[in-house]
Amino acid sequence: MEKNMPYKIYLSENEMPKEWYNVRADMKNKPAPLLNPATKKPVTFEDLRSVFCDEIARQELNDTDAFIPIPEEIRNFYKMYRPSPLIHAEFLEKELGTPAKIFYKFEGGNTSGSHKLNSAIAQAYYAKQQGLTGVVTETGAGQWGTALSMASAYFKLACHVYMVKVSYEQKPFRREVMRTYGANVTPSPSTLTEAGRKILEAFPGTSGSLGCAISEAVEEVMANPCNRYLPGSVLSHVLLHQSVIGLETKTALEKYGVKADIIIGCAGGGSNLGGLISPFVGEMLRGENQYRLIAVEPSSCPSLTRGKFAYDYCDTGKICPLQKMYTLGAEFIPSSSHAGGLRYHGMSGTLSQLYHDGYMEATSVTQTEVFEAAVRFARCEGTLPAPESSHAICVAIKEALRCKETGEAKNIVIGLTGTGYFDMFTYQKYNEGKMGDYIPSDEELQNSFARLPEID
Numbered sequence: 001m002e003k004n005m006p007y008k009i010y011l012s013e014n015e016m017p018k019e020w021y022n023v024r025a026d027m028k029n030k031p032a033p034l035l036n037p038a039t040k041k042p043v044t045f046e047d048l049r050s051v052f053c054d055e056i057a058r059q060e061l062n063d064t065d066a067f068i069p070i071p072e073e074i075r076n077f078y079k080m081y082r083p084s085p086l087i088h089a090e091f092l093e094k095e096l097g098t099p100a101k102i103f104y105k106f107e108g109g110n111t112s113g114s115h116k117l118n119s120a121i122a123q124a125y126y127a128k129q130q131g132l133t134g135v136v137t138e139t140g141a142g143q144w145g146t147a148l149s150m151a152s153a154y155f156k157l158a159c160h161v162y163m164v165k166v167s168y169e170q171k172p173f174r175r176e177v178m179r180t181y182g183a184n185v186t187p188s189p190s191t192l193t194e195a196g197r198k199i200l201e202a203f204p205g206t207s208g209s210l211g212c213a214i215s216e217a218v219e220e221v222m223a224n225p226c227n228r229y230l231p232g233s234v235l236s237h238v239l240l241h242q243s244v245i246g247l248e249t250k251t252a253l254e255k256y257g258v259k260a261d262i263i264i265g266c267a268g269g270g271s272n273l274g275g276l277i278s279p280f281v282g283e284m285l286r287g288e289n290q291y292r293l294i295a296v297e298p299s300s301c302p303s304l305t306r307g308k309f310a311y312d313y314c315d316t317g318k319i320c321p322l323q324k325m326y327t328l329g330a331e332f333i334p335s336s337s338h339a340g341g342l343r344y345h346g347m348s349g350t351l352s353q354l355y356h357d358g359y360m361e362a363t364s365v366t367q368t369e370v371f372e373a374a375v376r377f378a379r380c381e382g383t384l385p386a387p388e389s390s391h392a393i394c395v396a397i398k399e400a401l402r403c404k405e406t407g408e409a410k411n412i413v414i415g416l417t418g419t420g421y422f423d424m425f426t427y428q429k430y431n432e433g434k435m436g437d438y439i440p441s442d443e444e445l446q447n448s449f450a451r452l453p454e455i456d
Contacts, residue, residue, distance in 0.1 A: 007090060009103075009252045011083035018070060021243040023278040024236060024350060025066035026285040029357055031236065031349040032324035034060075035311060040455060043321050051221055051229050051320075053126040059237040066282075068240065070122075077121045077154065081110035082244065086252040089414075092380040093400070100403035102396060103258070104414040105249045105276065106383070111177075114386065114418030115272050116147035116232055119241035123230040124151035134158035134227040136220050138188065138213030140268070140343055141167055141388065142174030143418055144232030149183035158227075162188040162216045164343065165208035174422040188213035195219050195317030209333045210269070210344040215317025222319075233269030234314060234323070234348050242275025249413060250279045258411055260291055262399055265415035266391040267295035267304060267362065270348030276415040281359055293360035294399075295351070296391040298370075299439045301334040303327055303347045304355055304362035306445060311455040312346055322453060325352040328440075329448030335438040342388055363395060366437040370394050371430040374420070387426055389417040 024030060033042035048057035059068065070078075089102040107115035127135050135157050139145030145161040152159035161183050168175055168187035178185050188208050189196040195215035199206065206212070214231070221229040231238060253260055263280055265273035273295055283289040295304055303326045313330040314320040327346035328334075334343040347355075354360055367387070374390035376397065377383070385393060392414045403410050420427065429435045 005088060005256045007088050009086040009088070009256060011248060011252055011255070013079060013083070015251055016075065016078060016083045017244050017247040018075065019067040020070055020240045021247060021278050021282065022062065022066055022068060022240050023243070023282050023285070024063035026282050027353065028285070029353055030063050031353045032311070034321040034323055035455070037313065037319060037321060040322070047321075051218060053123065053130050053132070053228050055126040055129070056123060056237050059240055060235055071125065074122050074125050078118075078244070081117070083248045084109055086249055089381055092377060095376070095380045096397065096400050096404065098400040098404040099407060099409040100400040100412055101258070101409065102400055102412045102414065104416040105245055106416050107245060108383070108386070108416065108419035112143060112147035112150055113422065114143035114147065115242060115245060115275065116144045117150065118244055118275070119232065119238045119271065120144070120147035120151040120230070121154070122241045124148065124155045124157060127157060127228055127230065128155040132157070132226060132228055134160070134224070135230045136160045136217045136227050137230045137232065138162045138164070138210060138217045139167070139232065140164050140210045141386070142171050142178070142422065143386070145178050145183065145185065146174060148230060148232070149178040149181035152183065153181045159183040160220065161185045162190065162213040164188055164210060164213050165206070170425045171422050188216050190216060192216065193219045195319065199316060203333060206333060209316060211314070211316035211330055212333070214315035215319055218315065218320055219317065233271035234344070234346065236348070236350050238271050239274035239278065239348060239350055242271050243278045245272070245275040245415065246277060246279040249276065253413070260413045261410040262292045262294065263413045264294045264296060264392045264396050264399070266342060266388045266417060267297045267347065267351070268342035268388065269344045269346070270351045272415050272417045274348055274351055277360065281354060284359055294395060295355065295360055295362040296395045297362065297364050298342050298391065299364040299366045299437065301328065301343055301345070302364045303345060305364045307347070308449055308452065309352060309356055310452055312452055314346065322455070323349045325349045326355065327452070328445060329451055331451055332448040342391065365391055365394050366439070368430070368435055368437050371427070371435060373397050375430070383416070384420045385416055386418040386420045387423055389415070392416070
């Protein structure tokens, strides 16, 4: 490693990726196909285009092209906030007294406050190119809804966001940012859709979930052919767009002669983690390099560490395609944890296949230890991390302290998905000692697994 490596590693505008990387092209075991919920047969382009933009449907089905060009208008928008910095966390290293080197790819340097804008602007661009007038989506913690409201305003598209009820109530300022950009925001589950009404009837007083909100968004789109559904995570085209994170990270490390040993990301639906690790796992798939890749999920919603690898619905209302993934069951409604962006019952089919094939590890952590790590990081590095990102920080600290015990000087890379400035309700709970932990029992999970669909 170079001695004069800067604290913040910035790439030039010319070093920003010109193509997205599609990791599925290098996978020997491709993710299982999405299934049509009515026929249980693999989805076709015609199936998908009634819900997604045409180009997005093509990208979702493309598992052969390793690189897909980024349109110039999207790259021009990216220049507003990309390339994002790779930061050497030397102050955290000093606090921990570790020989490990810690780097974090900071995706919070835009108004949406997270990495979500990378895919939001791409999907909104394709919607506009197709001549659509509006887009509909769901959001958990609010980052995706914020990003899509920004992208929709840029392309002058109407935007309706179904926001998971617990986040709608806990994060009013995130909600108001969306409204400032012109979005209509509805707490989910709502009475606006049949799916929402059924969920409210079955689970009175529910705090909602991403699965519920997805059902509502897709139902609205299916009733209006001028709109399309734009998802913020889980599906393969979202991971494709987010690959700019990993591509920039890889370029920055190579620029300063750093070889990553451990790469860590938080895991909810998979957008951040998939985007960060894709170029690195590509090297592993091609036999060029080896890395430890670690997915970190909340103990309250442990799809990888305690879920089943099976076909399941992507939404609670069971109107979206089925995906083979690690899942807790589409009807599993997570507790009201404060990392709203990680409260999804399943994991990206691409990441699920990679995990199943042994290319990455997974671990879960409780929210109290996550916030302990978040506060420690904030006091050292000066950035207040999002609760979601703090899951990766928590495990990175554990790995760095393990290096302290063994004397190994490993290079640890973290995906810091965004800032936590709209999460002060959560930080308040932690600071006042009012935050608790919830871990679902085996019985709860078994009851949910029993309702998984039977697929031949």
